[in-house]
Amino acid sequence: MPELEIIMGGYSINTDQTRLGLCTVTLIRGEVLSIVDVAHFGRRNLLVDALDAHGISTNDIGRVILTHSHWDHSQNTDLFPNAEIVIHADELDYTRNPRAGDLATARYFANTLLGQNVREVSGETELEPGVRLIETPGHTRGHVSVVVETAAGTVCVGGDAMSDAGAVARGTPAIIFWSEADARASVQKIIAAASTIYPGHDRPFRIDSDGAITYLTESPTLQVSGVLHYASGAFTVDIGRAAHPGTTVMPSALDYQGGGHNHPGHC
Numbered sequence: 109m110p111e112l113e114i115i116m117g118g119y120s121i122n123t124d125q126t127r128l129g130l131c132t133v134t135l136i137r138g139e140v141l142s143i144v145d146v147a148h149f150g151r152r153n154l155l156v157d158a159l160d161a162h163g164i165s166t167n168d169i170g171r172v173i174l175t176h177s178h179w180d181h182s183q184n185t186d187l188f189p190n191a192e193i194v195i196h197a198d199e200l201d202y203t204r205n206p207r208a209g210d211l212a213t214a215r216y217f218a219n220t221l222l223g224q225n226v227r228e229v230s231g232e233t234e235l236e237p238g239v240r241l242i243e244t245p246g247h248t249r250g251h252v253s254v255v256v257e258t259a260a261g262t263v264c265v266g267g268d269a270m271s272d273a274g275a276v277a278r279g280t281p282a283i284i285f286w287s288e289a290d291a292r293a294s295v296q297k298i299i300a301a302a303s304t305i306y307p308g309h310d311r312p313f314r315i316d317s318d319g320a321i322t323y324l325t326e327s328p329t330l331q332v333s334g335v336l337h338y339a340s341g342a343f344t345v346d347i348g349r350a351a352h353p354g355t356t357v358m359p360s361a362l363d364y365q366g367g368g369h370n371h372p373g374h375c
């Protein structure tokens with residue numbers, strides 16, 4: 109049966125300068141080695157090193173599954189020359205003409221896949237025994253999640269359709285770019301598919317029969333270093349421990365009027 113490992117953890121960390129955009133990168137050891145999401149350029153070396161620590165070269169990866177095309181999940185596909193790049197057809201189509209207010213989708217994204225073996229999928233797609241894609245739109249137009257049958261039970265790698273464990277209680281992911289109605293339906297679809305979930309920007313967790321959330325890994329420590337003020341050689345980091353801000357519906361999603369995820373995007 110396929111096995112899952114977290115190659116790089118997912119975090120939900122924002123500063124007054126940027127969202128850090130640190131997504132979960134998951135390895136599936138099945139008939140081929142697959143990875144789900146490939147992170148952004150800023151984690152490129154770390155990704156190579158993390159795979160190496162698992163005894164895996166970038167040439168060994170036979171399949172890259174992109175849950176969606178956002179920059180923080182998708183910039184390193186070119187590291188994997190032997191992989192087929194799996195993405196939903198609606199997602200790839202949308203990137204060629206993203207809504208004007210959607211600044212997380214690069215208009216040049218499709219060009220970054222030129223020369224690679226791209227496999228566009230739609231509907232529920234079995235990639236190999238025990239590994240299938242389900243459509244989970246809402247965060248983006250063509251978002252997919254990966255349902256994996258492991259020896260320990262069914263796991264859903266939820267990407268940003270299930271951004272964090274709080275999405276279970278909220279009923280929505282942290283950010284919605286496409287459709288709130290679709291995003292709500294996708295959270296329920298993921299919960300129905302698996303009780304163990306690997307979220308896009310949080311630690312793996314289990315939903316117990318009483319609805320309680322149990323994290324499956326320890327809380328990580330993030331080290332911050334650098335020099336912002338050379339003369340003093342130090343800078344200050346204020347750590348906010350405020351409650352999760354909840355769901356942000358991006359302006360690009362507010363004009364959405366359709367009922368299905370095939371509604372064409374407009375600029």
Ligand SMILES: [Zn+2]
Nearest residue numbers: 176178247268
């Ligand atoms: Zn995203």
